[in-house]
Amino acid sequence: MTRGIPLSPGASWYETTVPGIPSHPALDGSRKADVVIIGGGFTGLSAAAHLAAQGADVVLLEAGRIANGASGRNGGQLGTGQRAWPEENEPDLGYERTRALFELAEDAKAHLLGFAKTHDIDIDYVAGQISVVHKKRYLREYRDHVDIMASRYGYDHFRYLDARETEERLGSNRYFGGVHDSATGHINPLKLALGTARVAADAGARIHENTEVISLSSTGGTVVAETEQGAVTARHGFLAVNAYRGLLEPMTTAHIMPIGSFIGATVPLGDDSPVIPGGESVDDSRFVVRYFRKSKDGRLLFGGRETYSTNDPDGIREQIRRQIAEVYPYLHDVEISHAWGGYVGITIPRQPYVREVMPNVISAGGFSGHGVMLSNFTGRLYAETLSGDRSRLKLLEELKIPAFPGGDRFRDPLLFLALNWFALRDRF
Numbered sequence: 001m002t003r004g005i006p007l008s009p010g011a012s013w014y015e016t017t018v019p020g021i022p023s024h025p026a027l028d029g030s031r032k033a034d035v036v037i038i039g040g041g042f043t044g045l046s047a048a049a050h051l052a053a054q055g056a057d058v059v060l061l062e063a064g065r066i067a068n069g070a071s072g073r074n075g076g077q078l079g080t081g082q083r084a085w086p087e088e089n090e091p092d093l094g095y096e097r098t099r100a101l102f103e104l105a106e107d108a109k110a111h112l113l114g115f116a117k118t119h120d121i122d123i124d125y126v127a128g129q130i131s132v133v134h135k136k137r138y139l140r141e142y143r144d145h146v147d148i149m150a151s152r153y154g155y156d157h158f159r160y161l162d163a164r165e166t167e168e169r170l171g172s173n174r175y176f177g178g179v180h181d182s183a184t185g186h187i188n189p190l191k192l193a194l195g196t197a198r199v200a201a202d203a204g205a206r207i208h209e210n211t212e213v214i215s216l217s218s219t220g221g222t223v224v225a226e227t228e229q230g231a232v233t234a235r236h237g238f239l240a241v242n243a244y245r246g247l248l249e250p251m252t253t254a255h256i257m258p259i260g261s262f263i264g265a266t267v268p269l270g271d272d273s274p275v276i277p278g279g280e281s282v283d284d285s286r287f288v289v290r291y292f293r294k295s296k297d298g299r300l301l302f303g304g305r306e307t308y309s310t311n312d313p314d315g316i317r318e319q320i321r322r323q324i325a326e327v328y329p330y331l332h333d334v335e336i337s338h339a340w341g342g343y344v345g346i347t348i349p350r351q352p353y354v355r356e357v358m359p360n361v362i363s364a365g366g367f368s369g370h371g372v373m374l375s376n377f378t379g380r381l382y383a384e385t386l387s388g389d390r391s392r393l394k395l396l397e398e399l400k401i402p403a404f405p406g407g408d409r410f411r412d413p414l415l416f417l418a419l420n421w422f423a424l425r426d427r428f
Contacts, residue, residue, distance in 0.1 A: 010316060010340030012073050013265035013299065014190035017124075021194065024066065024201070027208040030230035033059040035386065036223060037238045038213050038248070040064075041071035042189075042371065043364055044240035045196040046379025052203035054387055059232050060205055061225060063212035067193035069244050073342040074372060075263065075291045075303045077129060077281045078112065078184045080155070081105045083350040083370040087148050095152075097395070102153055104395055108377030109184060112192070115376070121195030124188040124296050128280035130161070130169055132178035138285050139177050146179055157183035170282060171274035174327045186281035186293050189372060196376070216248045218358040235360060238382055242365035242375070243345035251357045254403040255347060256366040262341040263303035264320030265295065266334045275300055275328060289369065290323060299337070300324065316341060344369060347401050354378065354396040362393075366401065 015021070035051055037044045040062030048060045066072075081102050082089065089098045116123045133139055142160065149155040161169065161178045169180070201207055215226040216237065223237035239249060243258035269275055276282065281293035290304030302324050316339040325332040346368040347353050353366035362382060367374045381393040 011338060012190070012263070012340040013295065013301065013338040014072060014188055016338075017188060017296075018190055018194060021065075022198075024062075024197075024207040024209045027061065027211040027227055027229040027232070031059055031206070031232045033057045033206070033232060033234045035059070035236045035238060036061065036225045036232045036234040037240060038216065038225060039240035039242070039244070040066040040197070040207065040209065041069050041240065041242060042067075042193060042196070042375040043071075043242065043379045043382075044238065045071075045193060045200055046376045047238050047240065047382045048205040048207070048379075049196055049200035049203060050380050050383035051386065052200055052205040054383060056383075056386065058200075058205040059234070060200070060207045061211045061213055061227065061232065062207070062209045063244070065209050066197050066207065067190055070242065070261075070342045070344045070371065071193045071375070072190040073263070073340055074189050074261070074344070075281070075293070075301065076186045076189045076372065077283065077291055077293070078109055078186065078373050079129065079283075079370055080109070080157075080181055080184050082374075083368045085145060086153055087145065092400075099153065100395055102155075104377075104392060105373060106155075107392075108373040111377050111380060112187075112373055115199075116187075116192060116195065119195060119199045121192060121199075123192045123195070125185055126187075126279050126281075126293075126296075127182065127185040128278060129181045129184045129186070130166070130178050130280045130282045131181070132161075132166055132170065132175040132282060132284050134175055134284050134286055136176050142177060142179050142285075155183075157181055169278055169280065170276060170327075172327050175284065180280070187372065188296075192372075192376075213248060216358075216361070218361050221360065223360055236386060237358075237361040239357065239361060239363035240365070240379070242367070242371070243343035245345070245365070249357050249361075249363060251355060252353070252363045252365065255353045255355075255401050256345040257347075257404055258343040259346055260341050260343050261303060261369075262316045262320065262339070263301060264317060264324070264336045265338040266300045266302075266324070266331070267337050268298040269294070269300060269331075269334075270298065273298065275331075290327075292324075292327070300328075300331070300334075344371065348404060349399075349401060351399045351401060352378065352396050353401045354393065354399075356397075364396075 034057040037060040146158040283291045292302040317336040345365045347366035350368040357363045
């Protein structure tokens with residue numbers, strides 16, 4: 001993370017599940033390394049773990065605490081595929097590239113679960129995800145999606161849900177139908193991030209918290225990351241800051257925009273609660289998506305209020321409680337025990353932005369709400385690239401990601417207007 005936008009507000013419920021969160025020392029003097037990684041979230045930590053396992057000398061610099069951005073504070077849902085459905089990508093990318101990107105995402109899912117199992121990281125995985133429809137006119141698209149995924153992409157884990165079964169599975173009659181995905185699920189993201197940091201450190205990566213990079217340069221085959229505590233000089237640099245991009249590098253700033261996403265955790269609802277009896281995670285069809293699930297101890301974790309500026313909103317608890325009541329009216333006065341926020345990075349087409357932004361420096365981010373799977377895997381793909389195989393990373397590098405319009409002065413206001421228009425459209 002770099003401190004180009006405010007740090008994440010509120011203590012998350014996840015923090016209560018990990019007593020004694022370990023710390024890492026700040027940088028103390030200049031260092032040399034094979035690779036310098038900037039950003040201690042999923043992407044940077046995964047790259048550090050895999051590079052160090054390959055024998056590389058790695059230094060990771062984090063401006064705040066490890067996983068204190070979106071990686072340790074998000075909704076924890078894995079999902080399937082890229083952010084957009086394959087049939088939405090096919091007109092622009094063609095079938096072969098779309099199929100390759102879908103398979104890459106399936107590899108990312110398998111990698112995450114396999115990495116956690118191999119390294120004994122207890123991520124509280126629960127299988128199952130339900131994507132629900134908040135407008136009747138979307139039902140046909142969801143029904144067709146199930147058929148397309150089975151016939152064209154060989155993914156037969158989707159099942160269409162009618163209104164009755166959707167109500168039974170959610171404990172709410174707010175939605176008109178949906179799709180059940182039996183081959184994905186949800187996790188505790190903080191446990192995954194901290195576990196990945198442990199794996200990286202055990203393999204020899206040097207992790208430094210509270211060490212903000214104030215400038216990044218690359219000349220003559222040497223990458224230099226300057227901090228107030230010293231400089232790290234390396235042969236390669238990996239910029240893995242996503243939404244917390246600051247002003248280190250203009251191409252990343254132009255292509256990845258931070259938006260705030262906020263979550264509330266209720267008190268435990270009790271064993272007799274009708275809310276999501278099967279334990280799946282849920283996301284809805286809104287552009288400003290609402291996402292929710294039950295925790296291991298029976299709390300409802302509900303996210304969905306977004307802000308398209310870098311100002312933290314007031315009253316997270318009340319805003320989230322109102323949204324919960326729209327789905328579950330009988331929880332209109334439920335106690336919200338924890339409320340927190342964080343910033344995620346989006347791109348215009350909601351596809352990842354991966355580019356070599358200066359010689360020997362690759363930047364990765366813009367996972368657009370699909371980062372639990374994809375960001376972790378992109379870190380692994382970066383490690384593959386430095387070991388000589390760039391083929392899978394190139395699938396992401398070749399995506400056409402336009403810059404946000406408006407330049408430095410008007411980019412934020414234009415995004416605010418555009419995305420609030422989409423939020424308004426969700427209501428009608």
